Amino acid sequence: MNKLVKLFTIFISAITLTLASISSSFAKVEGEYIVLGSAISLTGKYSSNGVHTQNGYNMAVERINKMGGVKVGGKSYKFEIIYYDDESNPKRAAQLAERLIKQDGVHYMLGPYSSGLTKAIAPVTEKYKIPMVEANGASRSLFTKGYKYLFAVLSPANQYLEVAIDLAVEKNGGKPVKIAQAFEQDAFSQDVRLGILDAAKRTGSTIIIDDKLPKELNDMAATLAKVKAVKPDVLVVSGHTKGALTAIRQISEMKVDVPMLAMTHCDAAKLSKQHGKKSEYALCASQWHKNLSYKDKFFGSGKKYDKDFKKEFGYAPPYQSAESSAALLVFKDAFERANSFDRDKVRDALKTTEMQTFYGNIKFGPGGQNVAKPMILFQVRCKGDVCENKVVAPTKWASDKFYHPIPKWSERS
Amino acid sequence: MGNIKQKDLILYSGLIILGLAAPYLFSAFKVQLTYLCVLIVLAMTWNLQGGEMGYNSFGNILFYGLGMYLTASVQVGMFFPLAEWTESGGEKTFVHTTAQYFQGIGVGLLVAAIIPTIVAGAIGYAILGLRGHYFAICTLGLGIAAGEIAGGIEIIGAGQGFTTPPFPAEIVDPEARGQFFYFLSFFVLVVAFVFVKYIYGSRFRLILNAIRDNEDKAEAMGIQTMKYKIVGWMCSAFFCGLAGGIMGGLIGYIDSTDVAFDGREMGVFMVLMAILGGKGTLWGPIIGATLFHFFKEGLWTFILGWQYVALGVLIVVIVVYFPEGLMGWLREKYPERFGEVIDEKDRKAQVELK
Numbered sequence: 001m002n003k004l005v006k007l008f009t010i011f012i013s014a015i016t017l018t019l020a021s022i023s024s025s026f027a028k029v030e031g032e033y034i035v036l037g038s039a040i041s042l043t044g045k046y047s048s049n050g051v052h053t054q055n056g057y058n059m060a061v062e063r064i065n066k067m068g069g070v071k072v073g074g075k076s077y078k079f080e081i082i083y084y085d086d087e088s089n090p091k092r093a094a095q096l097a098e099r100l101i102k103q104d105g106v107h108y109m110l111g112p113y114s115s116g117l118t119k120a121i122a123p124v125t126e127k128y129k130i131p132m133v134e135a136n137g138a139s140r141s142l143f144t145k146g147y148k149y150l151f152a153v154l155s156p157a158n159q160y161l162e163v164a165i166d167l168a169v170e171k172n173g174g175k176p177v178k179i180a181q182a183f184e185q186d187a188f189s190q191d192v193r194l195g196i197l198d199a200a201k202r203t204g205s206t207i208i209i210d211d212k213l214p215k216e217l218n219d220m221a222a223t224l225a226k227v228k229a230v231k232p233d234v235l236v237v238s239g240h241t242k243g244a245l246t247a248i249r250q251i252s253e254m255k256v257d258v259p260m261l262a263m264t265h266c267d268a269a270k271l272s273k274q275h276g277k278k279s280e281y282a283l284c285a286s287q288w289h290k291n292l293s294y295k296d297k298f299f300g301s302g303k304k305y306d307k308d309f310k311k312e313f314g315y316a317p318p319y320q321s322a323e324s325s326a327a328l329l330v331f332k333d334a335f336e337r338a339n340s341f342d343r344d345k346v347r348d349a350l351k352t353t354e355m356q357t358f359y360g361n362i363k364f365g366p367g368g369q370n371v372a373k374p375m376i377l378f379q380v381r382c383k384g385d386v387c388e389n390k391v392v393a394p395t396k397w398a399s400d401k402f403y404h405p406i407p408k409w410s411e412r413s
Numbered sequence: 414m415g416n417i418k419q420k421d422l423i424l425y426s427g428l429i430i431l432g433l434a435a436p437y438l439f440s441a442f443k444v445q446l447t448y449l450c451v452l453i454v455l456a457m458t459w460n461l462q463g464g465e466m467g468y469n470s471f472g473n474i475l476f477y478g479l480g481m482y483l484t485a486s487v488q489v490g491m492f493f494p495l496a497e498w499t500e501s502g503g504e505k506t507f508v509h510t511t512a513q514y515f516q517g518i519g520v521g522l523l524v525a526a527i528i529p530t531i532v533a534g535a536i537g538y539a540i541l542g543l544r545g546h547y548f549a550i551c552t553l554g555l556g557i558a559a560g561e562i563a564g565g566i567e568i569i570g571a572g573q574g575f576t577t578p579p580f581p582a583e584i585v586d587p588e589a590r591g592q593f594f595y596f597l598s599f600f601v602l603v604v605a606f607v608f609v610k611y612i613y614g615s616r617f618r619l620i621l622n623a624i625r626d627n628e629d630k631a632e633a634m635g636i637q638t639m640k641y642k643i644v645g646w647m648c649s650a651f652f653c654g655l656a657g658g659i660m661g662g663l664i665g666y667i668d669s670t671d672v673a674f675d676g677r678e679m680g681v682f683m684v685l686m687a688i689l690g691g692k693g694t695l696w697g698p699i700i701g702a703t704l705f706h707f708f709k710e711g712l713w714t715f716i717l718g719w720q721y722v723a724l725g726v727l728i729v730v731i732v733v734y735f736p737e738g739l740m741g742w743l744r745e746k747y748p749e750r751f752g753e754v755i756d757e758k759d760r761k762a763q764v765e766l767k
Contacts, residue, residue, distance in 0.1 A: 043721060078488055085713070085720065090574070091672045094664045095444060098591075102441040120666040123579055128587050141502035141573070185564040185572030185669070187502055212565060212572060399585055410502055 029107075029341050033080040034070060035105030036331070039096040039121065041113050044088025045216045047280050048241050049268055049320050050113045053136055055313050056324025057081055057110060057138045063298050064328060076337075079328065088111055090120035097124040106130070107343055110327055113320070114240070115139030115187040122150050133330050135323040139191045143367030150368040151350050153326045153359070157188050158195030159375050160285035161236055163393055164262035165199035167283075167377070168234040171260070171404045180209035180232035180258075182223045182247075184239030192238045192264060192285075208232055218246050224256050234260040244269040244284075252278040252409075259405030263319060268318040272380050272387035280382045281406040288319040288359050289376055291399055298329060299358040300362050326359035329391045379403060429603070436595045437579030443591035447663055448599035449706045451656045454605045455679070456686035456698035458652040461609065462645045463684065465618060467625030468541070472552025473480050474535060474680035476650040478673035480525035480657030482569050485577040485667060487524050488517030495568055502573035511581040518662055525658035526651050533650030539645040544628070553676070560674030575667040594663045601659065605652045606699075612648070613695050621645055625693075689731050691738025700739055 029035065038057065041050030058081075064070065065078040082104055086093035093112050101124070102105040111118050111134020118137025122145070125132040131149045138157035142150065168177045181196055183189040193210075200207055208230055211223045217239050227235055231305050235258045237247040244265045251261070254276070265273075266284035290302040299305040305325070309317035330353055335341075338349035354363045354372075361372035377393040379402060390400035436443045455477065462468045489498045493507040503553040507514050509517065542553050580590040612618050618631050620641050632638050657673070667673050674680075682705065690701020708727065713720040735742045 087678075087720075089671050089675070089678065090666050090668050091660075091675065091678075095448065098444040100554050102444070116666070116668055116671070119574060119576060120664060120668075122670075123665040127580065139436060139502055139573070141504045141576075144504040145506050145576075147748065183572075185670075187573050190572045191502055207608075214561065214564075 029077065030080075032069075032075075032077055034077045034108070034335065034341070035080050035082060035104075035106055036108050036110050037082045037084075037097075037100035037104060038110040038225070039084045039086040039093045039100070039112045039117070041088040041117070042083075042085040044086075045242070046088040046113050046117075046240065049136070049265075049318075050088070051286075052212040052268055052318050052322065053113045053321040053324045054083065055309075056135070056317070056321035057328060058181045058297070059309060059321070060325035060328035061310060063325075067298060070332050072335055072339055072341065079332075081110065082106060086117060088114070088117070090116050093117040093236035094124055097121040101125070101128050101130055104265055107341070108132075108331065108346065110331075111135055111137055111152070115142065118142060118150075119187060122147055125149055127308075129343055129347075130249065131334075131343060131350055133327045133350065136320060136329040139187045140194070141187075143365070143369040144362055145367075147368055151330070151353075151364050152321050152369050153330060153362055154287050154370055155370050155373060155375050158190035158198065160195060160264055161238070161262050162195045163375065164236070164260075164285065164378055165196060165203060165205065165234070167393065167404075168260050169203045169205065171402075176204040176206065178230075179205055179207045179216060179234050179236060180223075180227050180230070181207060181236040182209070182211040182213050182220055182239075183237075184215060184217055184243050186215060186240075188240070189238040191263075192236075193314065196236055200262055213243065219250070220246055221250055221254065224250055224254050224286070227258060228254065228256050230332040232258060234258070234262060236262045237265040239271040241265050242281045245274065248279045255409040257406075257408045261406060265318075266378075266380065267316070267389060268320050270315065270318075272382075272389060276385060276387050277382050277412075278280055279380045280387060281403055282380045283392070283402075284378055284380070284389065286319045286376050286378055286389075287373075288322040289378055289389065289397070290317075291391055292360065292376070292397050294356055294358050294360050296329065296355075296357045299325065302358050305358050322359045326357045326362065329357045330355070330362055346360075348407055358375045377402075432599050432603070434593050440588065443588075443595050445706070446664070447591070447595045447598045447709055448597070449660075449703065450602040451660055452682065452686060452706055453597070453699050453702040454602050454652050455683040456690070456702040457605055457609055458649040460687045460692050460694075460698045461612070461621070461649050462642075463687055464694070464697070465621040465625065466642060466645045468544075468642065468646075469546075469549045469684070470552045470646070470649075471549060471676065471680055471684065472536075472555035473649055473653050473683060474556040474674055474676045475536075475552075476653035477657035477679060478556070478559055478563065478669075478675070479513045479529045480522075480531060480654030481661035481667055481673045482575070483528055483654070484518065484521035484525040484658030485575055485661050486569060487521035488514070488578055488662075491517050491520060497577055499568060499570040499573070503570065508579045509581060511583045514578060514581045516540050517578065518658075522655060523710065524659045525654040527654075529650040529654035529657075530647045533647045533672075534643055537646045538639075541639060541642045541646065556674050556676035556680050560670035560676070563673060564669035570667070570728045572639035572669065574669070574672075577661050577667060578677075579665065584659075594659060598656075598659050598663075601652070601655050608648070608652075611697060617641070617644075622693075676698045685728065688738055689735070691735075691740030691742070691744075694738070694740040694744075697738050697740035704739070 040054050061079045069076040069078045084096040109130050109132040113136045115137045118134050126147050133151045135153050138154050140156045140158050183193045209226050244263050252311045262283045264285050271279040290306040292302050295301050334349040338345040363372035365371040378389040378391045391397050392402040435446055489495050494512050497505050524646045569575050624638050661667050686701040687698040691697030
């Protein structure tokens with residue numbers, strides 16, 4: 001036992017030494033760099049959207065740094081981001097937020113991908129009074145908690161597909177419709193569901209199928225079999241990227257005929273590219289589209305952003321990337337208006353943000369959500385074999401007419 | 414417990430002092446240290462039935478998740494209507510006063526310890542008749558099923574998740590929350606250790622070992638193996654529930670499959686940690702959990718995106734080179750330090766035979 005005790009003493013002291021030698025906190029502003037922190041899903045079920053988010057952040061950092069950086073107190077600073085991989089897990093995200101703040105000394109945070117993860121991180125940033133600008137946490141309940149340091153550049157999740165129901169009712173001659181819906185069991189998708197419930201109530205529509213889909217979903221055949229049997233007027237599906245891909249794949253395999261198909265995450269899933277004509281007529285909610293007429297001096301217009309992003313990363317930017325880039329523009333603007341690195345001053349500046357970016361107007365409501373920007377709907381339309389997302393609502397930006405009802409599979413070539 | 418040797422006494426008091434001083438010495442690492450305490454508790458109590466009894470359970474995550482939901486539910490439900498708290502993903506917010514918060518978490522943890530223990534008893538009665546990999550697979554299903562079921566129960570937030578009550582705002586010191594959860598988990602760790610240590614010196618452990626080594630013989634010797642198996646599992650469930658309750662409060666947000674019934678991570682980690690350190694030993698799971706946590710925290714951020722590959726490699730290395738865990742490996746290398754006497758002649762004879 002004697003030697004064992006010695007062994008343990010060595011073991012324990014080794015740990016102590018390691019811990020003590022790790023320097024904690026290197027400070028929020030290092031030399032000419034403003035250090036931001038972010039936990040991002042690089043692995044796990046949100047990894048593809050996590051990468052979209054990260055690309056959006058990186059693109060904006062590079063652009064802002066190249067175009068003169070952030071001017072505070074007459075000096076020019078550059079942005080730098082410390083990333084950790086949260087593995088698409090809220091537990092890990094909360095832990096990493098703590099780590100970024102306590103050990104890496106980060107004083108300003110960028111949001112993670114998805115509502116669930118933002119829900120896990122927000123209490124941590126709030127506790128340490130760290131301003132966080134997030135671009136991918138849309139759950140409505142994030143904005144009713146009275147968080148003072150949380151700012152979201154996007155519209156809340158319940159607004160995603162509400163408009164789609166209105167559209168369906170309109171196409172039905174103003175009469176209530178029958179809705180079939182299937183949502184992944186996660187914070188974001190369930191919030192989209194709440195929006196549909198509200199819209200159904202408002203329009204007197206009935207919900208005839210209300211299914212929950214598992215996380216990491218890759219099969220929804222049971223729901224679709226029901227849809228085939230009861231013939232609803234509109235089918236609503238939401239479940240991040242995998243949800244969109246699964247829905248299109250199985251709807252086309254099972255030849256499910258439904259007059260209207262409303263979804264989320266079509267652009268993040270690159271539906272029009274991956275599934276081509278099979279995805280035609282899908283109606284998708286989006287925070288942003290390149291054809292919108294917003295402008296700023298860093299990225300120019302949406303179209304230019306689209307072009308630059310494609311050049312840099314090799315694919316068309318989904319709205320997740322656009323809104324993430326916008327988050328950095330918001331931070332830059334706030335730092336410059338605060339003209340200080342004091343967290344509370346930056347926070348106050350964020351609160352009074354009112355600006356236009358290529359992604360849309362940004363102004364924060366009392367709960368921290370962006371109230372200046374509407375959601376848009378686009379529809380996948382194909383010409384020959386080339387499919388594109390065409391904006392159909394709101395009418396201000398609509399480039400195409402909403403095509404309704406979707407032709408039957410037997411009539412589609 | 415009167416048989417603690419003086420050397421041990423020094424070791425234990427040293428560890429306790431280190432444990433108590435740790436949040437002040439390494440202030441920035443409080444949350445990680447809390448995780449470490451919880452991981453050790455999980456590994457140590459998994460070892461009770463996984464290592465000592467030979468019943469490899471992947472289902473302990475069930476008790477952990479149950480404890481998490483129960484603590485949070487009780488903490489909210491004692492003072493406010495729970496259904497309104499979780500409605501629409503938790504839009505309404507009620508604010509706990511300082512006293513309410515601590516009363517709530519106290520009672521919550523108590524419930525989180527008791528109910529999983531009872532559940533373990535009930536489930537154990539039903540499934541502990543299974544042996545070997547049948548038992549392992551069955552318990553694997555338990556955790557997954559629980560996650561899916563919890564994801565459908567509206568009153569605990571369903572798929573939207575459950576935001577646990579925030580730490581009382583009246584306590585302005587931002588360090589207070591970390592310290593509270595650290596000391597809570599450290600306390601549970603100490604209690605768990607004393608308990609497991611006590612079991613290691615008892616007849617109960619011998620019975621568990623007998624079940625592991627040959628259940629039929631144990632039965633033939635007149636041991637009511639079923640009874641002991643159930644009690645063994647209930648002991649694990651008690652501490653898993655507590656650990657879950659603490660983690661729920663610390664993380665602040667409960668998701669059915671990713672945080673509470675997180676079989677993919679926590680459920681596997683607790684097994685891995687026990688095996689890494691050496692199952693069936695008192696210190697093995699503790700060392701295993703510590704090393705694992707250091708490996709994870711230290712290395713994972715440097716290999717962004719590849720950490721699960723590294724974890725896979727680690728598992729392979731453990732299984733190939735340390736099938737008995739670190740403690741088992743040390744024991745084989747330095748048996749005399751574990752108080753084992755080796756007959757040199759016999760050992761040589763065996764070597765020559767090969």
